[in-house]
Amino acid sequence: MFGLMGIHFGMTSIFSKNGENIPCTIVKIYPCYIVQIKNLEKDGYSSIQLGMINKKKKHTTKALQGHFKKAGITPKKQLMEFRGKILNSSKEEIKMGDLIDINIFSEGELVDVKGKTKGKGFQGVVKRHGFSGVGESSHGQHNRLRSPGSVGAGSDPSRVFKGKKMGGRMGGCYMTVKNLILLKIDLDNNVLLLKGSVPGNKNSYLIIKKKNGVRNIRY
Structure with a gap:
């Protein structure tokens, strides 16, 4: 996918x-650029990382600057990873720095x-x-219309179950x-x-x- x-x-x-x-x-x-390509041998799974929208270098950490420099692109604001082996429109292997645009749809x-x-x-x-x-506000009830009602028994188990x-x-x-x-x-x-x-x-x-x-x- x-x-x-x-x-x-x-x-x-x-x-x-x-x-x-x-x-x-x-x-x-x-336009999204390929920032990183992960493979099964090195990372344990196959995926690609995409970056979108340019970001100023002064607002990017040194670690991320090196990360983007390795791909040969400018820093990006948003990153997202897509799992799976990806092919381009010509069914060829992609590489870091490639542009992925709206034409894939x-x-x-x-x-x-x-x-x-x-x-x-x-x-x-x-x-x-x-x-x-709870229901109608009759028989002396008040401020109970949006109440959850009973949440657990008193004697046994004497507590409220997790996930309720x-x-x-x-x-x-x-x-x-x-x-x-x-x-x-x-x-x-x-x-x-x-x-x-x-x-x-x-x-x-x-x-x-x-x-x-x-x-x-x-x-």
Whole structure:
């Protein structure tokens, strides 16, 4: 599996051939350069590391400066690793410093999109896990409508089991949405239009991964 990194630009909608209004996400794709190539003999697995968006040298540590210098490219802001043996469009082996652009995608194929979800802070069980609450506020109950209810027995086991669904921190974690249809590719502006929504807010980093094989899907 291979792909590119991009930035969540926002949402819009387009009309299909049948006149259906399809909501879609705009993803801005920046040229990615191969910073490092890992192999099975030396690193224990095969993968490549991509870098995106130029970064000033004075804001880069000495260690990372040497890391980018080895690849023969300028420092990059964002790095991401893709596992697996990667071939370029001509089915040849790639090398460090090569440019990977939007041309690896094709319209109609399915992609997986990974991003960091919006942070919601501390939330209760109704919002976090979809609980319905205790119920009606009758028979003397008050302030219990959004309560989790009983969480464990008193005598045995006299404790709350680990992993029980309770209130806590919600969001702010990485999530992958699978099998999104790539509706349009704008080569002039390096923009992808994906059917549906993706994790994260605007201007957040996204990872768009290709699926094994191209599936032409009509919409």
